[in-house]
Amino acid sequence: MPHLPPPANPAEFNLCLQWGAIPGDEINEKLDFLEANGFSAVEIPSGDWPIKNGEELKKAMTGRKLFIATACGPSDFSYAEPEKREAEVQKFLPIIEALGAIKSVGLILCPARGEVPMGFAELREDFVTHTGKRLAEHAAKHGTSIVLEPLRRHETPFLRQVADGARMAADIGPGATVMGDFWHMGLEETSFMGAFICAGKLLSHVHIAGLKERIIPGVHPEADQYVDGFKGLKMIGYRGAISFEGGWPRDPADPKKSIPQEEKTKLILNMVRLLREQWEMA
Ligand code: MG
Numbered sequence: 001m002p003h004l005p006p007p008a009n010p011a012e013f014n015l016c017l018q019w020g021a022i023p024g025d026e027i028n029e030k031l032d033f034l035e036a037n038g039f040s041a042v043e044i045p046s047g048d049w050p051i052k053n054g055e056e057l058k059k060a061m062t063g064r065k066l067f068i069a070t071a072c073g074p075s076d077f078s079y080a081e082p083e084k085r086e087a088e089v090q091k092f093l094p095i096i097e098a099l100g101a102i103k104s105v106g107l108i109l110c111p112a113r114g115e116v117p118m119g120f121a122e123l124r125e126d127f128v129t130h131t132g133k134r135l136a137e138h139a140a141k142h143g144t145s146i147v148l149e150p151l152r153r154h155e156t157p158f159l160r161q162v163a164d165g166a167r168m169a170a171d172i173g174p175g176a177t178v179m180g181d182f183w184h185m186g187l188e189e190t191s192f193m194g195a196f197i198c199a200g201k202l203l204s205h206v207h208i209a210g211l212k213e214r215i216i217p218g219v220h221p222e223a224d225q226y227v228d229g230f231k232g233l234k235m236i237g238y239r240g241a242i243s244f245e246g247g248w249p250r251d252p253a254d255p256k257k258s259i260p261q262e263e264k265t266k267l268i269l270n271m272v273r274l275l276r277e278q279w280e281m282a
Contacts, residue, residue: 002197007237013279015272016041016069016243019049023265027053027060034066038272041241042066046073046107050098058102068104069241070147070179070205071095077131078112078123078158089131093138100142105204105240106177107139108147111168112158120158128171140175147177147205152184160188163198170202181207182229183214183246192229200236208275209246218270219249226275230282244271 016039022030034042044050044057050071061068075092079085092107099107111127112118118126127133132146139145148165159165162185165178178199182192189195196203210216212223233242248258248267258264 001231002193002235004197004235007235009237009239011234011237012040012239013276014040014067014239014241015275016043016241017268018043018072018243018245019045021244021264021268023261023268027056031060031064031066035064037269038276040066041069041243043069043241043243043245044071044104046071046075046095048095049073050095050102050104054098054102061102067241068102069243070105070108071099072108072245074113075109076111076113077109077127078116078118080117085126085131089134092135096135096139096144096146097142100139100144104144106145106147107135108149108179108205109135110149110151110156110159112156113151114156116156116158123158124168128168132168132176133172136172136175138175145175145177145204146172147179149179149181149207150184150188151181152187155184160184162189162195162203166199166202176202177204178202179205179207180229181209181245182211182226183207183209185229186211191232192226193232193235196229196232196238197235203233203236203238204240206233206238206240206242207245208242209244214246215249216244216246216264216267216271218267218274221274224274225278227278227282230279234282242275244268 024030150165162180169176169178212220217224251257
């Protein structure tokens with residue numbers, strides 16, 4: 001085991017669900033479900049969702065033991081044309097303001113997706129000193145952050161490892177953080193623990209899914225082993241959210257469909273048990 005100085009405050013286990021995965025239709029119904037079933041945080045959609053629904057969500061959060069983790073949605077700052085990159089920056093400035101107003105942890109961003117039209121060195125420099133930098137400064141001013149998400153190689157060849165994202169966040173400075181997604185990390189990292197340790201204080205969010213299939217953890221319990229990663233999170237005193245991002249098993253009766261909601265809810269509760277057990281073991 002690595003020897004690190006113990007964190008100033010012990011880590012916390014804060015389970016979280018993405019908006020679409022939470023049972024219920026109304027905002028309060030969803031938040032009630034989270035509170036009643038062992039969750040501590042909620043992850044919301046990005047795009048104009050926080051602008052349209054932020055006020056209502058803020059009201060609904062009053063007096064609850066939940067925090068608003070990140071907002072998650074697509075982004076791309078790797079266009080060859082500077083005006084397209086600028087449009088991407090302009091698109092996110094008001095979203096960041098809305099996230100600051102509801103005290104969200106931050107806005108998840110991927111600097112590049114798919115084919116990368118810019119050269120890697122040029123893209124990194126532009127993101128760290130210009131596009132990402134301006135969004136991070138805006139986020140810091142509004143009390144939130146940008147959260148860089150490393151992906152798998154077929155999704156982006158540009159940012160694939162947590163340590164690399166952490167280095168970019170450090171180079172950007174205040175307002176920039178990094179996250180780790182167990183699903184992507186399963187392919188790209190040699191060690192979950194090592195990757196989280198590399199991020200250290202800059203780690204602000206975690207995504208989790210099954211490690212054999214990108215569905216809710218617990219369907220393939222033999223593959224869904226997170227203890228090593230959780231040990232890393234404990235070593236760095238991580239207090240952010242661990243948020244399920246993934247799909248659902250197919251309905252055995254009709255493989256074109258996913259399973260009914262009551263089955264999904266059972267799997268959510270099963271995941272809570274499994275992850276809590278593994279957190280205790282870590
Ligand atoms: Mg993710």
